Amino acid sequence: MPTVQLNENKIIAYDDFGQGIPVLFIHPPGMGRHVFYYQRKLSEKMRIIVPDLSGHGDSSRIKSSEVSIRHYSEELIELLNKLNLEEVVICGYSAGGVIAQNLCISYPNRVSGLILFGGYPAVINTAFQWEHKAGMYMVKHHQKFLGQLLAVSHTKNKKLRELLIQHMEKCQPSAWYKYYQVVLRSNLINDIHKINVPILLMYGTRSDLINKYLSYFKKRTNNLRVVFFKRTNHQVPTKRWKSANREISSFIATLNQQK
Numbered sequence: 001m002p003t004v005q006l007n008e009n010k011i012i013a014y015d016d017f018g019q020g021i022p023v024l025f026i027h028p029p030g031m032g033r034h035v036f037y038y039q040r041k042l043s044e045k046m047r048i049i050v051p052d053l054s055g056h057g058d059s060s061r062i063k064s065s066e067v068s069i070r071h072y073s074e075e076l077i078e079l080l081n082k083l084n085l086e087e088v089v090i091c092g093y094s095a096g097g098v099i100a101q102n103l104c105i106s107y108p109n110r111v112s113g114l115i116l117f118g119g120y121p122a123v124i125n126t127a128f129q130w131e132h133k134a135g136m137y138m139v140k141h142h143q144k145f146l147g148q149l150l151a152v153s154h155t156k157n158k159k160l161r162e163l164l165i166q167h168m169e170k171c172q173p174s175a176w177y178k179y180y181q182v183v184l185r186s187n188l189i190n191d192i193h194k195i196n197v198p199i200l201l202m203y204g205t206r207s208d209l210i211n212k213y214l215s216y217f218k219k220r221t222n223n224l225r226v227v228f229f230k231r232t233n234h235q236v237p238t239k240r241w242k243s244a245n246r247e248i249s250s251f252i253a254t255l256n257q258q259k
Contacts, residue, residue, distance in 0.1 A: 013058035018043025026096035032057035038241035055175025204232030
């Protein structure tokens, strides 16, 4: 596991595998880089860069007041600068997709493609808002149990479950809580028309709270591919990783042909 020192002595831990078109993966609150455990297999065809955001996993702690979509976006740009990467494909999972979209909007010259697992530009419907608030409550009062729930919901692989649980136990509670909160308060709907790169959206058919946000992307973006995985909830990166990885490989191959 390599690390890199950013400004103010902040240390970011990350995995870096493979060669070719670089793909930067952004995890949701609490989970850290190991939620993309199965996407490491893509390193046979591309370069995979998977960091722990500050306050998560093996990266430095962060002041709660600093946690924001903008801050994490700037942190990732700084990481890319340290790795001498001018342009990457961004892949965000769940709430991590909000950071991914913001990178496309705020740093268009640094992004060549966007991949979203269960992507959404805002949290509008009441039930989805309560889901985020429930996460915030659990972080404050039952963080360890929340980590176990997330691990169990993501995989039946006992080795991976334990890895996810151990990694989430390292997460700074205030960063986990604030990450949920800033995503809950974010709204990129009026800005997603600025995303001018090819987009791959992947959803599980059983994730109704999130799937309805697809309409915003369809109305406001072009060059869009949408894939639904049957009999699957939100946890596509771990539960449908073989099919999802094939979609990512095809997406990256198309980008490579366009160069």
